[in-house]
Amino acid sequence: xxxxxxxxxxxxxxxxxxxxxxxxxxxxxxxxxxxxxxxxxxxxxxxxxxxxxxxxxxxxxxxxxxxxxxxxxxxxxxxxxxxxxxxxxxxxxxxxxxxxxxxxxxxxxxxxxxxxxxxxxxxxxxxxxxxxxxxxxxxxxxxxxxxxxxxxxxxxxxxxxxxxxxxxxxxxxxxxxxxxxxxxxxxxxxxxxxxxxxxxxxxxxxxxxxxxxxxxxxxxxxxxxxxxxxxxxxxxxxxxxxxxxxxxxxxxxxxxxxxxxxxxxxxxxxxxxxxxxxxxxxxxxxxxxxxxxxxxxxxxxxxxxxxxxxxxxxxxxxxxxxxxxxxxxxxxxxxxxxxxxxxxxxxxxxxxxxxxxxxxxxxxxxxxxxxxxxxxxxxxxxxxxxxxxxxxxxxxxxxxxxxxxxxxxxxxxxxxxxxxxxxxxxxxxxxxxxxxxxxxxxxxxxxxxxxxxxxxxxxxxxxxxxxxxxxxxxxxxxxxxxxxxxxxxxxxxxxxxxxxxxxxxxxxxxxxxxxxxxxxxxxxxxxxxxxxxxxxxxxxxxxxxxxxxxxxxxxxxxxxxxxxxxxxxxxxxxxxxxxxxxxxxxxxxxxxxxxxxxxxxxxxxxxxxxxxxxxxxxxxxxxxxxxxxxxxxxxxxxxxxxxxxx
Amino acid sequence: xxxxxxxxxxxxxxxxxxxxxxxxxxxxxxxxxxxxxxxxxxxxxxxxxxxxxxxxxxxxxxxxxxxxxxxxxxxxxxxxxxxxxxxxxxxxxxxxxxxxxxxxxxxxxxxxxxxxxxxxxxxxxxxxxxxxxxxxxxxxxxxxxxxxxxxxxxxxxxxxxxxxxxxxxxxxxx
Numbered sequence: 001x002x003x004x005x006x007x008x009x010x011x012x013x014x015x016x017x018x019x020x021x022x023x024x025x026x027x028x029x030x031x032x033x034x035x036x037x038x039x040x041x042x043x044x045x046x047x048x049x050x051x052x053x054x055x056x057x058x059x060x061x062x063x064x065x066x067x068x069x070x071x072x073x074x075x076x077x078x079x080x081x082x083x084x085x086x087x088x089x090x091x092x093x094x095x096x097x098x099x100x101x102x103x104x105x106x107x108x109x110x111x112x113x114x115x116x117x118x119x120x121x122x123x124x125x126x127x128x129x130x131x132x133x134x135x136x137x138x139x140x141x142x143x144x145x146x147x148x149x150x151x152x153x154x155x156x157x158x159x160x161x162x163x164x165x166x167x168x169x170x171x172x173x174x175x176x177x178x179x180x181x182x183x184x185x186x187x188x189x190x191x192x193x194x195x196x197x198x199x200x201x202x203x204x205x206x207x208x209x210x211x212x213x214x215x216x217x218x219x220x221x222x223x224x225x226x227x228x229x230x231x232x233x234x235x236x237x238x239x240x241x242x243x244x245x246x247x248x249x250x251x252x253x254x255x256x257x258x259x260x261x262x263x264x265x266x267x268x269x270x271x272x273x274x275x276x277x278x279x280x281x282x283x284x285x286x287x288x289x290x291x292x293x294x295x296x297x298x299x300x301x302x303x304x305x306x307x308x309x310x311x312x313x314x315x316x317x318x319x320x321x322x323x324x325x326x327x328x329x330x331x332x333x334x335x336x337x338x339x340x341x342x343x344x345x346x347x348x349x350x351x352x353x354x355x356x357x358x359x360x361x362x363x364x365x366x367x368x369x370x371x372x373x374x375x376x377x378x379x380x381x382x383x384x385x386x387x388x389x390x391x392x393x394x395x396x397x398x399x400x401x402x403x404x405x406x407x408x409x410x411x412x413x414x415x416x417x418x419x420x421x422x423x424x425x426x427x428x429x430x431x432x433x434x435x436x437x438x439x440x441x442x443x444x445x446x447x448x449x450x451x452x453x454x455x456x457x458x459x460x461x462x463x464x465x466x467x468x469x470x471x472x473x474x475x476x477x478x479x480x481x482x483x484x485x486x487x488x489x490x491x492x493x494x495x496x497x498x499x500x501x502x503x504x505x506x507x508x509x510x511x512x513x514x515x516x517x518x519x520x521x522x523x524x525x526x527x528x529x530x531x532x533x534x535x536x537x538x539x540x541x542x543x544x545x546x547x548x549x550x551x552x553x554x555x556x557x558x559x560x561x562x563x564x565x566x567x568x569x570x571x572x573x574x575x576x577x578x579x580x581x582x583x584x585x586x587x588x589x590x591x592x593x594x595x596x597x598x599x600x601x602x603x604x605x606x607x608x609x610x611x612x613x614x615x616x617x618x619x620x621x622x623x624x625x626x627x628x629x630x631x632x633x634x635x636x637x638x639x640x641x642x643x644x645x646x
Numbered sequence: 647x648x649x650x651x652x653x654x655x656x657x658x659x660x661x662x663x664x665x666x667x668x669x670x671x672x673x674x675x676x677x678x679x680x681x682x683x684x685x686x687x688x689x690x691x692x693x694x695x696x697x698x699x700x701x702x703x704x705x706x707x708x709x710x711x712x713x714x715x716x717x718x719x720x721x722x723x724x725x726x727x728x729x730x731x732x733x734x735x736x737x738x739x740x741x742x743x744x745x746x747x748x749x750x751x752x753x754x755x756x757x758x759x760x761x762x763x764x765x766x767x768x769x770x771x772x773x774x775x776x777x778x779x780x781x782x783x784x785x786x787x788x789x790x791x792x793x794x795x796x797x798x799x800x801x802x803x804x805x806x807x808x809x810x811x812x813x814x815x816x817x818x819x820x
Contacts, residue, residue, distance in 0.1 A: 057805075058805060060805070061687065061803070061805035061806055061808065061809055062805075062809060064683045064686075065680060065683065065788075065806075065809045066676070066785070066786075067809050070808065070809055130686055130687075131686045131721065131722060133686070
């Protein structure tokens with residue numbers, strides 16, 4: 001059986017109402033009944049005892065004068081007392097002298113010695129006296145069953161009333177407990193539903209103004225707060241989630257960037273090692289041959305060979321440096337294209353001609369299949385040639401002897417240039433990185449092929465700068481490679497422009513700089529001399545100075561048309577010179593056009609020189625023709641001024 | 647059946663005092679007891695602070711029975727004495743006149759005095775006696791003349807009156 005405290009509220013309330021009611025009624029009725037019975041018995045006792053006192057008074061004479069019929073007559077008054085069962089009168093010797101009986105019972109031969117208040121009967125005995133003399137004894141028996149009947153009837157009546165009262169109380173309690181239990185049950189039900197469904201929008205009905213109402217309203221307020229808090233929490237949670245994801249993303253990016261940076265650093269290290277090697281190799285030949293030549297013992301053919309080797313190696317080194325500058329320009333976004341209409345077919349021809357000797361040296365078959373003539377496109381001829389030359393020399397370089405290299409130019413939604421070889425091919429792993437700068441398939445010091453690994457990177461940058469694309473394909477290692485360049489074509493014009501090339505050297509126009517005064521400033525005598533020789537060859541009048549101080553002194557003496565100055569010099573560098581020069585009045589040479597001729601060839605160096613006041617920047621080593629033309633241009637734009645000065 | 651028992655009762659109280667009780671008839675034994683008991687059911691007009699006197703006129707029919715009943719008994723605090731008288735004695739409280747005695751003489755003597763006169767003859771009440779024994783179905787009963795009692799200044803207990811046959815002839819006689 002369930003303990004009371006675990007019973008449902010509804011039961012509890014009913015029990016609370018019924019139990020005290022029932023108990024009180026039961027107690028009250030039992031008490032009343034008991035009191036009634038006791039009282040009744042007391043009454044009976046008094047009654048019977050009174051009877052036992054009064055009757056014998058009337059009996060004494062009848063006994064004394066021997067009148068039994070008178071005794072019986074006297075006793076007959078007991079008829080009106082229905083509960084008297086019998087009465088007996090005994091004489092002095094104990095003999096029965098008179099009796100009264102209602103039922104079957106008869107008087108015994110002798111009276112009991114004393115009163116007996118029994119369960120069913122009250123038997124009372126009294127002396128019959130007259131004038132103090134004992135005359136006989138009176139014995140009467142009172143039936144007590146009416147009292148029992150009364151007790152029974154009373155009990156039954158009270159029980160009935162009790163049931164009736166409890167029933168009425170039950171009905172009332174049922175009705176009234178609803179006002180207590182229903183809000184509670186409703187509250188419990190709501191709480192249960194909230195806890196199972198987690199739906200904090202549920203509310204318990206709060207119709208009452210009592211304490212339960214207060215509880216219900218508090219519960220609802222609590223739900224309000226929980227719902228609010230849950231909403232806030234989930235919002236904060238979402239924000240947090242978002243932030244965490246953001247941070248994860250940033251962290252991922254950071255890791256990727258870090259890896260990329262590490263990768264780049266490694267590549268740069270490799271690149272620097274390669275660069276050092278590539279720079280030293282030709283330098284070795286140059287220095288070695290220079291030493292051989294100085295030893296005078298060399299005969300004419302040997303001298304020719306030496307000079308040829310020196311020039312070739314110096315050119316190779318210049319090429320390297322040009323590549324470096326190129327990539328630097330590309331990386332810093334300083335690449336400038338001299339775009340015009342060009343014939344790609346002619347450019348391919350030139351490039352094929354350039355690599356043909358190298359191909360022949362390796363006994364390679366070099367096929368050129370050019371379908372489109374002319375193949376007009378918009379572009380910088382020098383750059384485009386650089387691209388084609390790069391692809392071809394790469395093919396030649398990576399194709400073993402007796403192999404084959406072919407180049408094809410076709411038209412297909414623009415121009416398609418294909419360079420195919422039967423060389424070492426590209427591993428699939430490396431294929432996606434083939435156009436990355438500073439990356440070589442073989443980064444080790446023991447690698448077979450020289451070069452900085454910049455060629456393809458430059459090629460791609462240049463092609464893309466022309467609005468084209470470049471692709472590499474390879475069936476795998478030692479199975480050859482195919483490079484394809486797509487360039488947009490333009491409507492053909494009738495005037496194909498010949499690609500200009502400085503490679504083959506050009507005829508010197510000895511009158512280009514006729515009458516131009518040039519001041520050359522360089523602390524290095526060789527460089528000073530080289531510039532002097534070059535510009536003199538073009539007809540210029542050249543003065544030289546070995547330092548900034550000397551230069552300023554020279555200008556003091558005679559103001560030249562142009563100043564060419566090195567940047568890196570001891571004590572006062574090229575920047576200092578220009579600052580001091582520009583500080584002067586135009587009459588004293590403050591406005592002289594100046595050209596920086598320096599091995600500091602980066603874009604940053606270019607802008608620094610310009611900021612210092614130089615009009616132009618020429619990187620060492622320079623092409624003599626370029627320098628001459630540059631001088632000519634500067635002088636021309638300042639011509640009036642110069643001549644007026646003169 | 648009851649009667650012998652009642653007689654036995656009376657004997658029981660008298661037997662020691664009266665050794666020859668058997669000689670006395672049952673009738674007189676009862677009459678003796680009644681005589682004695684009348685003392686208890688009659689109110690005398692004035693307080694009596696003396697010995698109750700029960701007098702038997704002439705020949706004593708009770709033998710020693712009456713003596714045995716009364717000796718050592720007290721009625722209303724007073725001792726009781728029995729006496730045989732041969733003529734009227736004013737000191738008697740109760741005078742029993744057997745049928746053999748000169749009844750009118752005793753009645754005359756007692757007239758107007760608070761003396762209870764008891765007889766056993768059919769004309770006793772006519773003669774002015776107060777209580778008279780008679781036999782009915784062999785049982786001793788008594789009749790009472792209330793007028794005579796009034797004249798004597800005696801009052802009977804109502805309970806005694808209930809048991810007696812009431813005869814009130816005195817009014818015509820007067």
